[in-house]
Amino acid sequence: MSAIDTGRLLLLSTLWGVSFLFMRIAAPEFGAVSLIFIRMSVAALVLLPLFTVRRYRELFWQHVGRLTVLSLSNHVLPFSLLAWATLSLEAGFTSLINATTPLFTALLGAALFATPVQKQQYLGLAIAFVGVYVLSANRLDFSTGGDGWSILAALGATFSYGIAGNFSKARLSHLPAQVVASGSTLMSALILLIPGVLLWPETPPSLMAWGNVLALAVFSTALAFFFYFQLLASAGATATSTVTFLVPVSALAWGYLILGEVLSVQVLIGMAITLLGTAITTRLLRLRAPKAPVV
Incomplete structure (x- = not known):
């Protein structure tokens, strides 16, 4: 990876990490849906x-149906679920749950899109889910005031990302990145128009909340998409996927x-196990099979 691509990767991880x-900060005042x-x-x-x-306009109208599916699965649903989860979960903790996205992408790819999964990847999936359990075992309280539903919401977001990643690869990979980014973003805004207005908070949000939601939109969404697709085109999918490991570190920081927010030993251990499993699942960390003894 070139120095420029390394810089893009670090910047992208920072932009997505700070989004949490x-x-x-903004979700308690705006509410999840209006925020997104x-x-x-x-x-x-x-x-x-x-x-x-x-040409971009023509491609958008030709594929508006598929871009709508992508907007629902990659923006509207997961962003809303994550925003709702952050009402009770810490930013760093939510980002660690979000790091399971490659796991659901692999599972759903195998189940619905005939994507082959190697034996070592199944091991990685198992390790990563153990990490998620270590992170959240003592917080899976589904009573009033508990974090159980928020954790499930964050996992639901990563499940939705898994659908979106496979769908985009299967149905939209031939489109220019500019069309996919701008088209899906526009459709997301249109889909959220009515619910966003109906659920608008009765109390006007503060300037602090407005500043955070605008920063979220400009830096962690529009600008992040720009760097993401640049990096994808220059460095390739495998190198770009390493951002998965940097985003939680950025968000925790x-x-x-x-x-x-407190960085407990449980969170650090859970993070290490989850990211190890994710590295094996995405094949960024490859385990070598033992060599047969020479006779």
């Missing part, structure tokens, strides 16, 4: 100039420095 901080409505609407406006290219 932005949601953690603003996020996608502002991001769509930032990316709207891409539609000045006639932001949560610790800005929000004063």
Whole structure:
């Protein structure tokens, strides 16, 4: 990976890591759905100039149905679930649950899209889910005030990401990245228009909340998409997927420095186990089979 791509990777992990901080601060005042409505609407406006290219507009209308499916599975549903989860979960903790996205991508790819899964990947899946259990075992309380439902919501978001990743690869990989990013973002804003307005908070959000939601839209959505697709085109999918391991580290650091979130031994151990399993599942870490003895 070149120095420029390494810089893009670090910047992307920072932009996506700090997004959990932005949601953690803004979600209590906006509510999950209205927050994501603003996020996608502002991001769509930032990316709207891409539609000045006639070819992009034509491709958008030709594939508007598939882009709508992608917007629902990759933006509307998972972003809303994560925003709702951050109402009670710490930013760093939520980002660690989000790091299971490659696991659901592999499982759903094997189950629904005939994507082959190697034996070592099954081992990685098992290790990663053990890590998730270590992270959340003492927090799976589904009574009033418990974190159980929020943890399930965050896992539901990663499940949705798994559907989106496989669907995008199977049905939209032939489209330019600019069309996929701008088209799915625009459709997300349109889908969220009515629920976002109906669920708008009665109490006007503070300037602090507005600043965080605008930063979430501009930096962690529109700008992050720009760097993501640049990196994908330059460095390839495997190198780009390493951002999965950097985002939780970034989110944990932001949560610790800005929000004063506690980095417990349980969280650090759970993070290490989860990321180890994810590395094996994505085949960034390959286990060598023992050599047969020479006779």
